[in-house]
Amino acid sequence: MSSVVLFVVVALAVPMVVAECGEVSPWLARKVLGWAARRLRPPDKAERYTEEWLADLEEVPGKLTKLGWALGVAFLGVLRLREPKHSLDWTPRPVASPFATDSVFGPASAQPARVIPQQTAPHPPAIPSVTRSLEPVFPEPDYLPRRRAPEPQPWEPPHPGSRFFQRYYDNWGNTVHVRRYAYDEDPEVVYGATPKAAPPVIGD
Amino acid sequence: MDIPPFRVTAATLDVLEALLGPDDQLYGLRIAENAGRKTGSVYPILARLEEAGWVVSAWEQDEPSARGPRRRFYRLSPDGLGAARALLLHHRGAIRQRTAPAVRGFAPQPAPEWRGWS
Numbered sequence: 001m002s003s004v005v006l007f008v009v010v011a012l013a014v015p016m017v018v019a020e021c022g023e024v025s026p027w028l029a030r031k032v033l034g035w036a037a038r039r040l041r042p043p044d045k046a047e048r049y050t051e052e053w054l055a056d057l058e059e060v061p062g063k064l065t066k067l068g069w070a071l072g073v074a075f076l077g078v079l080r081l082r083e084p085k086h087s088l089d090w091t092p093r094p095v096a097s098p099f100a101t102d103s104v105f106g107p108a109s110a111q112p113a114r115v116i117p118q119q120t121a122p123h124p125p126a127i128p129s130v131t132r133s134l135e136p137v138f139p140e141p142d143y144l145p146r147r148r149a150p151e152p153q154p155w156e157p158p159h160p161g162s163r164f165f166q167r168y169y170d171n172w173g174n175t176v177h178v179r180r181y182a183y184d185e186d187p188e189v190v191y192g193a194t195p196k197a198a199p200p201v202i203g204d
Numbered sequence: 205m206d207i208p209p210f211r212v213t214a215a216t217l218d219v220l221e222a223l224l225g226p227d228d229q230l231y232g233l234r235i236a237e238n239a240g241r242k243t244g245s246v247y248p249i250l251a252r253l254e255e256a257g258w259v260v261s262a263w264e265q266d267e268p269s270a271r272g273p274r275r276r277f278y279r280l281s282p283d284g285l286g287a288a289r290a291l292l293l294h295h296r297g298a299i300r301q302r303t304a305p306a307v308r309g310f311a312p313q314p315a316p317e318w319r320g321w322s
Contacts (some may be wrong), residue, residue: 012314049247054273055264056233069243076244081251 022063029057029070036074041082049081208291210252215241217295220288221282222302224258231264231275238302249280252310258284 037050053073060069178187210216222238223230231237236246253259260281264274276308292299 021207048276052232052272052276053247055275056231058272059233072242072244074244076242077247080245080248 025063025067026057029066030054032067032070032074033057036070036078039078039082045081049077206287208254208258208287212291212295215239216249216253217292218302219246219253220280220292220302223278224285224288224292224299225302228279230278232278235278240302253284254278256284257281258287259320 033053034050037046040046040049044100056064057070060066065171081189176189211277219235219240225238227234227238232250233243234249235250235252236243239246250259250261254261259278261278263276284307289299307318
């Protein structure tokens with residue numbers, strides 16, 4: 001079966017595809033050249049280069065060669081023949097229409113706004129970060145608040161008088177209750193609090 | 205020598221040498237063959253030369269019904285002729301004749317001692 005398929009592909013399909021590509025290539029080359037010429041700027045170049053390139057395309061021998069030649073002209077020629085787009089004109093010009101900041105006293109000037117010096121608090125004296133052992137260490141001035149991280153403290157319950165502790169066992173470990181799921185089963189002794197989603201305890 | 209109003213590259217010099225040849229019907233593909241360059245790079249060079257006034261072009265004057273699209277013939281303008289020669293002499297020191305397609309790779313040439321015998 002595979003040899004039959006291979007024979008059909010090699011002996012029939014491949015020549016048909018090659019022949020079809022050869023027949024389509026000149027048409028495709030002309031389309032490529034027309035498309036490429038229409039990409040040129042300014043647009044009046046399109047008609048001229050379309051006719052010129054199509055005339056030169058007829059001089060190119062072969063069929064697939066025509067397509068390759070057209071692709072080369074399209075990619076190389078169009079990129080270099082295409083004039084760049086006109087960029088935006090950023091030349092400064094005087095504004096003809098009244099501006100929002102103009103007033104009855106005249107148009108707004110381009111002078112910079114008056115800078116009001118800011119009142120800044122005197123900087124506190126620098127505290128030496130490194131102190132030598134033999135030098136006297138002055139106490140920190142009281143006007144400089146120091147934010148220190150709180151010292152790590154041993155854990156305390158949120159309410160000292162309550163029975164909440166850090167570990168679950170400390171809270172509910174000594175709580176014993178019995179739950180039974182059915183009357184004919186042995187009761188189950190559970191250590192700990194009754195969970196909220198637990199099934200109802202029967203016969204408690 | 206005046207500075208040309210375009211960028212002078214090796215491909216530009218090859219195209220100018222091809223335009224200086226004796227062939228009077230030079231179109232884009234023929235110029236590219238004579239210059240030994242890709243056609244896609246020859247058309248922009250011709251456009252720059254034409255924009256600078258060194259090259260003039262005209263449509264083919266044959267019967268329009270004989271062939272489909274017309275070819276566009278290029279030739280050097282009177283101003284461009286002298287400028288092209290001066291530019292080639294300035295950059296390459298000589299003007300090569302480029303009438304046949306440029307041979308790439310090995311080209312058989314006579315031995316040096318045989319030159320001038322024929």
